[in-house]
Amino acid sequence: MDGLMKTAVWLVSLANILKASRGENIHFIGGGKYNWAPNVNFTEWSSHEHFYVKDWLYFGFDKNMYNVLEVNETSYEKCIDTDFITNITKGGRDVFQLNEVRQYFFISGKGFCFNGLKVAVNVEDVPPKPSPSSPKNASPSISCCRVSLLNPAFWTFVSPFILLLG
Secondary structure, X not given: OOHXXXXXXXXXXXXXXXXXXXXXXXXXXXXXXXXXXXXXXXXHHHHOOOEEOOOEEEEEXXXXXXXXXXXXXXXXXXXXXXXXXXEOOOOOEEEEEOOOOOEEEEEOXXXXXXXXXXXXXXXXXXXXXXXXXXXXXXXXXXXXXOOOOOOHHHHHHHHHHHHHHO
């Protein structure tokens, strides 16, 4: 497999692991179909997503053309790429953790924001787990713990996938 395919397989595996646990969830910006590129309606995409505290956003893009800047609402609306809050651009396959309940705003500078290369996400508290009810004839259920990216057991499981990327 070439490097891009290995990366895609690893990211999908990681996303499935995290999604199975209502721990941290990875949201592929644009749903993974479009990634971070102009002329995509990211507002439409984000309106169908649920973002919770401790979830992650994954931005995949050409770092030589685009960047990802966290900005305030005014800069988001007017596509102002100066005085940004955080430049999360590292290598074109970048992640950002949503650490608090609030609305986050991201744009790409260099004029691409004016072509729709921006997204706003509204982050909510993690919904409480339903209280366990134990009807006498209920089937046993399987529950999973919250996955933490800081947990050594998580990295023990994920490290073989990372090694595949070589």
